[in-house]
Amino acid sequence: MGVRGLQGFVGSTCPHICTVVNIPKLAEQHRSRYPGSTPTIVVDAMCCLRYWYTPESWICGGQWREYFSALREFVAAFTSAGVKLIFFFDGMVEPGKRDEWVKRRLKNNREISKIFHHIKSKRDQPGRNMFFIPSGLAIFTRFALKALGQETFCSLQEADYEVAAYGLQHNCLGILGEDTDYLIYDTCPYFSIGDLCLESLETIMLCREKLCESLGLRVADLPLLACLLGNDTTPEGMFESFRYRCLSSYTAVKENAGKRGNTILAVSDYISKVLRLHQGEKRVEELLPLGPNKALFYKGVTSYLLPGQKSPWLIQTPKGVIADKQVVSLNPESKQEVPMCIDSDSKQEVPMCMDPESNQEVPMCTDPESKQEGSVYTCPEFKQNLPSETDSEFNVETRMRPHPEIKQEDAMDMEPEIKQATTVSDSEILKVARMQHIHSESYLVYNIMSSAEIECSNTLEDELDQALPSQAFIYRPVRQRVYALLLGDWEDGASIGPAVKEWFVYPGNSLKHPDLVRPLQMTVHGGMPSLEVLWLSQEPAAQARRLDTLLACFNLSSSREELQAVESPLRALCCLLIYLFVQVDTLSLEDLHAFIAQALCLQGKSASQLMNLQLDYINSRAVQLGSLLVRGLTTLVLVNSACGFPWTTSEFMPWHVFDGKLFHQKYLQSEKGCAADVLLEQNRSWLTKFHNLKAVVCKACSKENRHIVSRTHWNSHYTGRLGRQGSSSHRTGSPHGHSGQGQPWRHQGPGSRQHEHDPWRRY
Known part of the structure; x- marks a missing residue:
């Protein structure tokens, strides 16, 4: 960083x-x-x-x-x-x-x-x-x-x-x-x-x-220094030989600075004494060994220019500038102008960028992809100066870039019929998604709609534990149904939808390229509603449609009445537990007891009480289960916001329904075989709620032919696969799948491209 x-x-x-x-x-x-x-x-x-x-x-x-x-x-x-x-x-x-x-x-x-x-x-x-x-x-x-x-x-x-x-x-x-x-x-x-x-x-x-x-530089020189030293835009190795030459000729080496410190001093010295000497006479690329990295270098320098700022190192129009950050619409309150590069021939300020297809420069006021004028990439507006709905400068679609074509070498193992996702074009709906994104009211919805690309960072998952699949796979069917909802009907009513790029971290994924994941069609009671209905409708019936859609994303439509009877904030947690236990057969009755008991006991504990909890020891499986549930709560945030907020967000905030240490305590007790009254700390009212919640989860799972049993009842032939013995749960079309050889989800390499079905559902 x-x-x-x-x-x-x-x-x-x-x-x-x-x-x-x-x-x-x-x-x-x-x-x-x-x-x-x-x-x-x-x-x-x-x-x-x-x-x-x-x-x-x-x-x-x-x-x-x-x-x-x-x-x-x-x-x-x-x-x-x-x-x-x-x-x-x-x-x-x-x-x-x-x-x-x-x-x-x-x-x-x-x-x-x-x-x-x-x-x-x-x-x-x-x-x-x-x-x-x-x-x-x-x-x-x-x-x-x-x-x-x-x-x-x-x-x-x-x-x-x-x-x-x-x-x-x-x-x-x-x-x-x-x-x-x-x-x-x-x-x-x-x-x-x-x-x-x-x-x-x-x-x-x-x-x-x-x-x-200290460095003998001007503030305006700092972006140049940052790129020569290496940052998140310009890789460290890009100017390694250049830095070595600077250090070799630097005569004011300081013993206490170390090699890295002296390198910074040497590069700064070169900027102030050599580059600045020729500034205005020669282009920067004539003074630096940019080579094929010219465009990347200029992008790095311009990435530090804030609205209204210019760089003295970009006096002449640089070749291959990609300055999508810096070209901004005029801020009516700050009156700041857009940063420009000066065209050395016309002496007029014209923002430029490189057309990736023609490899020629085009004015930045022209979208290099569409070749149409007036498509200016705008910086995000902030709450203090958000333009009105009618403001002509506030065009949501101007921020949208067409999704880049998939290169042939990046599409290995991909079935020929797969299609890349197109961005949503309805400006009103996209505007709502954009504003909810900016104001932190939704999660991933705008990313899916605007670029069809999302990511999820690391989770505490044990790559050596073959009994539990990664959260990336467990919740993938839910995400696929959300894709179907957000990306809408695909062309010609095709059964195979557009692909979404998923950069999800899971054991065995080298992240060399994303998983391309298709939407998964789902059945919603009364038919699939439009986003206009889910997000904009004020009709009383719309709220019921929102809830129906949320439950359909988790494939829990048949349990609507039972879930509605559960009080908040346990309703959302109950929904998540049903989904988890239907999906993953290696979850036992003891696990269910621990999840429910901790949620109920949490309601009566303060932060200080939770802080003083002591655990006998740490269990690696319980660590994974805790992370798995929290990732489920983030998935609920995605689904709830995509469906127009049928539930209030507070219902599934973890401080209301989950505490890691408390869950760990209940897990260890449940694993030892402690009775429900012990898990519930002898609280009779919690005990009654415990049995009610357990009944709701078990009944819903039974409808899916999933019978939750104690670990003591698992037979010696239990494989620990996602699907039970004899079930048809499988991963379709994977070049890495190992049918009948353990846990296929542990072998899903990045070339895996099969997602037209719902592979983590048991049929």
């Missing part, structure tokens, strides 16, 4: 750029300087998750009630100081940063393997040095902050750009995060979340002006 080696360099070689600041004092100075304005800090939430997650227990699936309490304290500390917080979350992974995303996910997989090795050998939670944030933490943090009354935004690109742009445009007190890119952007001051003391609200401010003094 950020610029390679810059964080360490600042700490070891340039500590003077780090200044201890008191945020309440800065806020008071801001109020004096700008009377009537509220001091505001814009928060890069993704950088803060580790800081915010303070509960001691993290291995069991998340201590959500404790976490919510910690977030409340964080918000209260700033509120009491009169400081307003604006939170930004990453809304999607930009295509140019996919390789970096994959690299981090694979690194996390190796860390997860070490975690499970520790659990099995030590039977306790690893130390904080192996800390891995609970699944779904970013997703549920959005909703927690909204529940606490905070303004929360989800980005339409990498969040750091939108954070920096917001801080600049709204004259914010500063940016709170942990990313050296905020030293590169020319925006408001950058505060470190890692050094924040919540009691005093003191932290470290990193000053880009002082950094420039």
Whole structure:
């Protein structure tokens, strides 16, 4: 994240750029300087998750009630100081940063393997040095902050750009995060979340002006430096030989800086003494060994230019600039112009980009794909200055890029009839999806509709455990039905729908390319409703249609009455448990008892009581089950938002229905054979609800010919497959499937492309 080696360099070689600041004092100075304005800090939430997650227990699936309490304290500390917080979350992974995303996910997989090795050998939670944030933490943090009354935004690109742009445009007190890119952007001051003391609200401010003094650079030179050193856009190896030459000729080497620090000093020296000497006389590409990476390099430099900013290194029109971030519509409030490159022939400012097909430059006001003028890519609007529905500049479709063609080499093992998904074109519906995405009200819906591409990060899953399938596969049929709902009827009534790119992390997936997953047709009582009905209709009957559609996504239409009789917030959990137990035959009656008991006991426990719970030991299977349930709750967020919110979001927030440590306690007790009254802590009212909920789940499963039994009743021939012995559960058409040889889901390589059926349903 950020610029390679810059964080360490600042700490070891340039500590003077780090200044201890008191945020309440800065806020008071801001109020004096700008009377009537509220001091505001814009928060890069993704950088803060580790800081915010303070509960001691993290291995069991998340201590959500404790976490919510910690977030409340964080918000209260700033509120009491009169400081307003604006939170930004990453809304999607930009295509140019996919390789970096994959690299981090694979690194996390190796860390997860070490975690499970520790659990099995030590039977306790690893130390904080192996800390891995609970699944779904970013997703549920959005909703927690909204529940606490905070303004929360989800980005339409990498969040750091939108954070920096917001801080600049709204004259914010500063940016709170942990990313050296905020030293590169020319925006408001950058505060470190890692050094924040919540009691005093003191932290470290990193000053880009002082950094420039130390390096002999101007602030406008920093984007160039960042790209030459390597960041998320320009790979580290791209300029490795160039950096080596700079270091070899650098004469002011410092012993205490180390090789990385001296490299930064050497490259900065080259920029100030060599590149700047010829600036204006020669193009940058004549002074740097760009080679075939010219377009990528210019994209990296321009990615740091905020609305209204220009770079002195881009005076002449660079060849192959792809500046989709920087070309923005005019902000009517800030009056900031779009950043431009100057055409050296006409001397007029014309934004340019490279047409990937013709390999020639075209004006950025022309969509290089459509060749039609007037299709300007716009930066996301924020709540403070959202244009009206009739504003001609607010054209939702301008943000949509046609999905790139699938290259032949990336489509291996793909059946010839598969088709790539097209984006949804209905502007009104797309506008609703976009606004819900920006304001953190939905999850993945806009990504599916706009680009037909989604991702899911690592989950605590043991790659050596052959008894449980990955959450990516278990919930895939639900996602497939959501695709059918969001992408609508495909052409000519074809039975095979368009494909969605899924970048889901699971054991055995190298992530070299995405799984291409087709929609799965489903039957909704009364017929499949349109998105207009689900999202926009105010008719009384529409709410019933929304619920019918949600249940159909989980294939639970037949259990509608039973689920409706369950009280909130246990109704959504009950729906999820039915789905899980129908899907996965390796879940036993003991597992069901543990899930239900923890949900009921949670209702009567405070965050402090949960914090003081002690576990006899840690069980690796229970760890997986905890993560599996939380991933199910995130799937519920997706389905609920896609269906027009038939249930209130709070119903399936984990702090209402799940606590990892409490579940682990109940799991260990249930595994020992403890009776229900012991699991329910001798609470008679909970015991009655326990038996009622158990009856609802078991009855619904029986309708699907799934009879939940105790582990003691499993026979010695039980294979541990997803489908029971004799069932026809299978994975269709997989080149990696091993029928009759164990668990096929563990062998689903990235070339796997079979998803026209519902392979994880038992038939």
